[in-house]
Amino acid sequence: MRAIFLIISIFLISGCSDVDESSASAPIAAQTENYEWKMVTTWPKNYPGLGLGAENFAKKVEAMSAGRLKIKVFGAGQLVPAFEVFDAVSQGTAEMGHGAAYYWTGKSKAAAFFTAIPFGLNAQEMSSWIHHGGGLELWRELYDEFNLIPFSAGNTGVQMTGWFNKEIKSIEDIKGLRMRTPGLGGDVITRAGGIAVTISGGELYTAMQTGVIDALEWVGPYNDLAFGFHQIAKYYYYPGWSEPGPALELIINKDAYQTLPDDLKAIIESAARAVNQDVLDEYTARNNEALVTLVEEHGVELKKLPDDVVKELRRISDEIIQEIAEDSEIAGRIASSIKAFQKQAAAYHAISEEAYYEARSQ
Numbered sequence: 001m002r003a004i005f006l007i008i009s010i011f012l013i014s015g016c017s018d019v020d021e022s023s024a025s026a027p028i029a030a031q032t033e034n035y036e037w038k039m040v041t042t043w044p045k046n047y048p049g050l051g052l053g054a055e056n057f058a059k060k061v062e063a064m065s066a067g068r069l070k071i072k073v074f075g076a077g078q079l080v081p082a083f084e085v086f087d088a089v090s091q092g093t094a095e096m097g098h099g100a101a102y103y104w105t106g107k108s109k110a111a112a113f114f115t116a117i118p119f120g121l122n123a124q125e126m127s128s129w130i131h132h133g134g135g136l137e138l139w140r141e142l143y144d145e146f147n148l149i150p151f152s153a154g155n156t157g158v159q160m161t162g163w164f165n166k167e168i169k170s171i172e173d174i175k176g177l178r179m180r181t182p183g184l185g186g187d188v189i190t191r192a193g194g195i196a197v198t199i200s201g202g203e204l205y206t207a208m209q210t211g212v213i214d215a216l217e218w219v220g221p222y223n224d225l226a227f228g229f230h231q232i233a234k235y236y237y238y239p240g241w242s243e244p245g246p247a248l249e250l251i252i253n254k255d256a257y258q259t260l261p262d263d264l265k266a267i268i269e270s271a272a273r274a275v276n277q278d279v280l281d282e283y284t285a286r287n288n289e290a291l292v293t294l295v296e297e298h299g300v301e302l303k304k305l306p307d308d309v310v311k312e313l314r315r316i317s318d319e320i321i322q323e324i325a326e327d328s329e330i331a332g333r334i335a336s337s338i339k340a341f342q343k344q345a346a347a348y349h350a351i352s353e354e355a356y357y358e359a360r361s362q
């Protein structure tokens with residue numbers, strides 16, 4: 001037995017070493033090339049959560065590639081304004097971008113589906129749909145005509161309804177309200193009688209302070225505390241019906257991506273997956289403590305939207321999603337894919353996540 005084991009061991013060891021030697025020579029030559037890329041973002045430089053996600057991605061890629069792919073990260077407005085990130089990467093002004101797909105509904109209405117759907121998937125389900133439910137393939141198909149390859153690279157978890165200076169007692173209180181809400185949530189606010197505005201994060205405080213907008217939603221306690229919205233708004237409403245689990249995106253210029261060797265492509269994919277989870281972990285850890293600071297130190301009034309308001313927003317959301325699904329063939333396929341995924345996830349989560357939350361709170 002021992003002799004057989006030795007023979008097998010020697011065979012395996014020599015077999016392995018043969019494989020190593022034969023496959024090592026070719027990639028070594030390719031690995032000598034270094035890349036210096038630019039990443040433009042829709043976030044203020046080094047902004048908590050969102051901006052740090054982009055910075056951490058760049059650091060991970062540089063470390064994993066031993067410095068062969070260096071990425072210089074630019075905050076909004078440093079190289080291009082926040083809402084020109086998509087075009088800048090599409091045209092190759094920068095090789096990479098970090099932002100959110102719902103900022104690009106002017107390019108394709110279906111882009112909003114890849115950030116968040118009102119009353120749709122939460123963070124866990126969104127990441128699952130993208131990576132194991134066919135979402136990423138659809139996203140890449142949608143962005144192909146723009147010369148872009150998207151990746152999911154972060155998630156904030158359930159957000160908040162937002163900041164208001166008047167109470168929302170019925171759907172009538174939305175009428176005439178100028179509220180910063182991007183994506184599908186904004187479409188819902190507009191149809192409910194409000195006026196949805198899309199403004200980048202860095203400009204929100206001034207917009208609210210000077211009365212350009214009456215209300216705003218940004219993210220949640222961790223990010224909202226950092227911007228100081230408690231200084232200019234009285235009421236902080238929940239739940240985050242418009243953005244239950246918004247995915248952040250990493251976009252890469254397709255031509256630039258194709259010049260990379262396979263190992264650097266694999267490093268980008270792994271770093272994006274790592275950051276996708278890490279951003280969510282950061283929000284989960286920081287939101288709790290930030291909410292305590294907002295309420296206990298700054299006297300913020302936390303309020304829940306009335307059930308009938310939520311119900312009406314839900315009705316409008318379903319109507320709008322259906323209209324976008326009918327807007328183009330691909331939008332229809334994306335909407336069907338999410339709808340089927342959500343149906344199945346909701347059925348299981350009713351007896352797992354929801355049942356557990358219920359059990360834990362008893």
Ligand code: CA
Pocket residue numbers: 159217218219243
């Ligand atoms: Ca938001």
